Amino acid sequence: MTRFIDKDTRVLVQGMTGSQGAFHTHLMREYGTKVVAGTVPGRGGQTIEGLSVYDTVVEAKENHGVDASIIFVPAPQALDAALESVEAGLDPVVVITEGMPVRDSIELMAMARLSGTTIVGPNTPGLIKAGESKMGIMPAQVFRKGEVGIISRSGTLFYEVAVHITRAGLGQSTCVGLGGDPVVGLDYVDVLRWFEEDPETRAVALIGEIGGDAEERAAAFIGDGGFTKPVAAYIAGRAALPGKRMGHAGAIIQGSSGTAESKMNALRDAGVTVGELPSQVAEALKRLL
Amino acid sequence: MKLLEYEAKEYFRKYGIPTPRGRVITAPQGAHEYAAELGVPVVIKAQLPVGGRGKAGGIKFAETPGEAAAAAEALLRMRIKGFTVEKLYVEEKLSIVNEIYLGVTVDRRNKSYVVLASSEGGMDIEEVAARTPDRIVRHIVDPVHGLRSYHANLVAKRLGYGGWKMLQFASFVESLYELALEMDAELTEINPLAEVEDGFTAADARLNVDDNALFRHRELEERLLESYQGELTEKEMEARSKGLTYVELDGDIGIIGNGAGLTMATLDTVMLHGGRAANFLDLGGGATPKRIREAAEFVLRDERIKALLVNVLGGITRCDYIAEGVVAARREAAVEKPVVVRMMGTNEEEGRRILKEAGIDSLSSMEEAAELAVKLAEAS
Numbered sequence: 001m002t003r004f005i006d007k008d009t010r011v012l013v014q015g016m017t018g019s020q021g022a023f024h025t026h027l028m029r030e031y032g033t034k035v036v037a038g039t040v041p042g043r044g045g046q047t048i049e050g051l052s053v054y055d056t057v058v059e060a061k062e063n064h065g066v067d068a069s070i071i072f073v074p075a076p077q078a079l080d081a082a083l084e085s086v087e088a089g090l091d092p093v094v095v096i097t098e099g100m101p102v103r104d105s106i107e108l109m110a111m112a113r114l115s116g117t118t119i120v121g122p123n124t125p126g127l128i129k130a131g132e133s134k135m136g137i138m139p140a141q142v143f144r145k146g147e148v149g150i151i152s153r154s155g156t157l158f159y160e161v162a163v164h165i166t167r168a169g170l171g172q173s174t175c176v177g178l179g180g181d182p183v184v185g186l187d188y189v190d191v192l193r194w195f196e197e198d199p200e201t202r203a204v205a206l207i208g209e210i211g212g213d214a215e216e217r218a219a220a221f222i223g224d225g226g227f228t229k230p231v232a233a234y235i236a237g238r239a240a241l242p243g244k245r246m247g248h249a250g251a252i253i254q255g256s257s258g259t260a261e262s263k264m265n266a267l268r269d270a271g272v273t274v275g276e277l278p279s280q281v282a283e284a285l286k287r288l289l
Numbered sequence: 290m291k292l293l294e295y296e297a298k299e300y301f302r303k304y305g306i307p308t309p310r311g312r313v314i315t316a317p318q319g320a321h322e323y324a325a326e327l328g329v330p331v332v333i334k335a336q337l338p339v340g341g342r343g344k345a346g347g348i349k350f351a352e353t354p355g356e357a358a359a360a361a362e363a364l365l366r367m368r369i370k371g372f373t374v375e376k377l378y379v380e381e382k383l384s385i386v387n388e389i390y391l392g393v394t395v396d397r398r399n400k401s402y403v404v405l406a407s408s409e410g411g412m413d414i415e416e417v418a419a420r421t422p423d424r425i426v427r428h429i430v431d432p433v434h435g436l437r438s439y440h441a442n443l444v445a446k447r448l449g450y451g452g453w454k455m456l457q458f459a460s461f462v463e464s465l466y467e468l469a470l471e472m473d474a475e476l477t478e479i480n481p482l483a484e485v486e487d488g489f490t491a492a493d494a495r496l497n498v499d500d501n502a503l504f505r506h507r508e509l510e511e512r513l514l515e516s517y518q519g520e521l522t523e524k525e526m527e528a529r530s531k532g533l534t535y536v537e538l539d540g541d542i543g544i545i546g547n548g549a550g551l552t553m554a555t556l557d558t559v560m561l562h563g564g565r566a567a568n569f570l571d572l573g574g575g576a577t578p579k580r581i582r583e584a585a586e587f588v589l590r591d592e593r594i595k596a597l598l599v600n601v602l603g604g605i606t607r608c609d610y611i612a613e614g615v616v617a618a619r620r621e622a623a624v625e626k627p628v629v630v631r632m633m634g635t636n637e638e639e640g641r642r643i644l645k646e647a648g649i650d651s652l653s654s655m656e657e658a659a660e661l662a663v664k665l666a667e668a669s
Contacts, residue, residue: 076504101502102395103473109400110432137574139603139634154550155574156602160655163602163633180549182397209550212397236553239538239560240569260557276561277656278554 002194003118007132013038014081015072016048031140033133036064057088070094070135079104086117094135095121105183119185125155125177146171149195152207153178164282173201188218192227203230210237215263223270230288232273232281235263290498290516291338295378297494304468307490311380320361323379324354333360336376345369385483392478393469404428411481436466473502540565543588543597547572555600564663581614589622596666599630608632608640616647627665631658
């Protein structure tokens with residue numbers, strides 16, 4: 001079963017001594033996340049922000065009772081770092097790292113499937129439970145505790161929609177960045193299943209973009225009655241040229257499925273309100289709640 | 290990174306995949322010499338990083354060395370699908386019994402590799418897949434167990450092969466999978482895989498390597514930029530050499546954003562207000578003033594642009610850096626084109642002050658900023 005976080009989740013930061021790792025350790029703690037330790041092979045014994053750094057995940061777990069891990073290590077080491085946490089039984093494992101080879105992602109997801117571990121990412125802004133804890137790099141100021149769950153493949157677009165939801169006076173429950181790579185741990189359906197059971201989530205904002213068929217599959221799941229709470233969606237990439245890469249490896253239009261139009265139509269057919277602008281997602285949710 | 294046919298075939302041979310005898314040439318004389326050396330009819334193929342060259346006239350057959358030279362003469366410098374042909378591959382002509390398709394690629398949905406095979410190779414495989422999906426054999430590889438010999442045998446069986454042919458085809462499948470894995474292929478395919486009298490041979494070869502995995506393939510890494518030659522426009526090549534994530538579009542409003550999703554949404558919002566984006570430029574996270582200046586200067590120097598819209602949202606990217614970068618870019622590019630900045634995040638007030646002093650509009654709403662940029666572009 002998919003596992004996320006709350007204020008009591010004890011978090012390990014892998015790659016804590018790097019500039020990103022140290023910077024976000026600070027910001028996550030400021031938000032309220034229970035960061036309890038870090039790891040960097042070869043840096044065991046150092047401290048960052050008064051937190052102990054260990055060489056290995058097992059040592060950190062023995063000394064601090066760690067639940068979950070967030071990874072900031074460079075792409076060539078990301079698979080090793082993630083497998084170390086999976087093997088140590090940490091769950092979820094959030095991989096912020098950009099540029100992880102697809103072959104490594106495939107191996108990671110296969111091993112995580114065997115142990116039932118939730119992997120968020122790679123190439124994700126992470127996840128946040130508004131007002132309680134964040135395991136990620138999202139700007140805290142745009143979130144406010146509320147009842148809307150957000151699922152997004154993109155990072156900054158996810159913040160854009162969060163801004164509108166907050167401005168509309170709604171706020172967020174749990175928000176999950178799936179990650180922009182071709183192979184990631186979670187898809188929309190996994191998170192929708194979790195939101196269906198989550199008593200704190202009353203509606204969902206689904207943010208998608210061109211490429212792949214993850215949004216179409218989410219639409220089919222909603223249309224078949226798998227998710228029963230209100231959903232509003234926004235899909236980026238209508239102005240994109242077919243076949244042109246827009247940065248994300250995932251954002252390549254393949255055939256007719258994968259275009260913004262095909263995703264928007266599939267979602268509308270499933271009864272989802274699809275906004276043409278990010279602000280319309282918040283307006284729709286306000287009406288729906 | 291897309292390798293050319295002759296480069297891919299070098300890797301194929303390393304992995305024990307049979308290929309016809311061939312040589313890469315860059316002048317008609319080379320075709321003449323090699324055809325004479327082989328002493329058999331040859332095929333001369335344009336080396337391009339895109340498919341469909343056969344239909345576009347990029348493949349010619351020759352019976353004699355003289356014909357080979359003439360064919361090479363005709364093909365060199367030819368324009369096919371936006372590329373100029375600079376290299377040709379001369380290969381012995383095969384007596385093909387049947388054309389097969391065999392490929393290995395990434396299956397996003399199943400988070401694994403997938404082997405695709407069809408006895409109807411040689412034509413557009415996507416067309417076959419769309420029209421008659423039952424003609425495509427799919428084997429999704431379980432990443433934990435890998436591709437075993439019996440899986441490969443099953444693929445061969447499902448294509449209708451038995452006996453020694455089954456075994457030979459299966460070894461093709463195993464070798465191609467091994468190559469895909471070890472070479473970090475996003476896609477590797479053989480189309481056509483030629484069934485000949487005494488077995489099989491790879492008449493064509495495609496190998497697209499995952500750019501993110503080039504740290505494991507240093508020999509390819511240094512040629513990455515070169516491999517995009519022809520595939521990218523001049524502006525896109527220039528941007529890439531500066532380390533910018535840039536896509537050229539055909540409108541007149543320059544767009545800079547942070548994050549692919551938000552930048553795409555900016556393009557869409559501009560379109561919704563009746564404007565057209567001239568480009569897509571994604572700054573990524575945590576951009577420095579220097580990087581922002583380089584990006585903004587690059588877009589402002591584009592003569593097609595009537596206005597520039599910068600859209601940055603995030604706690605990591607500092608707004609004062611954005612402001613400093615944009616102001617410096619406008620000074621350096623020495624153009625008086627209207628600039629609209631949307632920003633939210635750290636040091637926002639300081640950023641707005643810097644922009645205001647330079648006479649640049651700054652807003653906190655993307656939708657309003659896009660509307661303003663469209664209006665300013667129309668007016669200028």
